[in-house]
Amino acid sequence: MVDATNTEAAVAAALASSTPQRAVELAVRAWGGELESFLSAVVSDRSLGAELFAQACADALAGLATFQGKSSFRSWLYGVAHNAARRALRDGYRRKRALEADWEALEQPLRSVTPRYVATDWKRRLHELREALPPDDRALLILRVDRSMDWNDIASVLAQEGQDVSAAALRKRFERVKTRLKALASDAGWFA
Numbered sequence: 237m238v239d240a241t242n243t244e245a246a247v248a249a250a251l252a253s254s255t256p257q258r259a260v261e262l263a264v265r266a267w268g269g270e271l272e273s274f275l276s277a278v279v280s281d282r283s284l285g286a287e288l289f290a291q292a293c294a295d296a297l298a299g300l301a302t303f304q305g306k307s308s309f310r311s312w313l314y315g316v317a318h319n320a321a322r323r324a325l326r327d328g329y330r331r332k333r334a335l336e337a338d339w340e341a342l343e344q345p346l347r348s349v350t351p352r353y354v355a356t357d358w359k360r361r362l363h364e365l366r367e368a369l370p371p372d373d374r375a376l377l378i379l380r381v382d383r384s385m386d387w388n389d390i391a392s393v394l395a396q397e398g399q400d401v402s403a404a405a406l407r408k409r410f411e412r413v414k415t416r417l418k419a420l421a422s423d424a425g426w427f428a
Contacts (some may be wrong), residue, residue, distance in 0.1 A: 247309045256300045278321045278375045279406050292317040311389035367419045373413045
């Protein structure tokens with residue numbers, strides 16, 4: 237388990253010492269695995285998720301000046317990753333991208349981790365139900381349930397570029413997603 241407080245403090249120290257690459261490297265080492273699995277789940281494709289993870293790392297480094305400290309660095313990084321997924325889904329992005337050598341070294345150990353949803357039959361079946369949801373609903377579910385993010389952090393992650401999302405609206409949407417998942421589970425015979 238990653239100690240988020242220590243990682244946030246280390247990232248803040250790296251940013252304060254004007255070493256942005258080090259700040260992103262620390263964050264990716266701490267949260268890279270969960271970011272890559274998040275992306276893979278949102279786009280429903282593990283190899284595309286890995287490509288988007290590399291893209292999100294590059295985007296984070298390039299867009300570091302946009303981090304204003306209004307949310308945690310972890311939440312900001314999830315927002316960068318979610319925007320990469322949105323672009324991929326919007327543009328039909330499927331082509332291979334060359335990874336920079338620095339990021340390839342960070343990514344390689346993460347690929348060998350077995351996704352949690354395939355560890356048991358129940359989790360596999362739950363994953364299949366999640367796949368029936370739209371990507372933004374999957375993202376909301378993952379951030380709230382799997383990542384235990386608070387509503388304000390989720391709002392900062394899911395905000396469209398230039399548009400805010402309210403935490404209250406997300407809570408209502410989350411209730412609708414849960415209702416939809418229950419209906420899908422019922423249709424699949426989970427409650428027979």
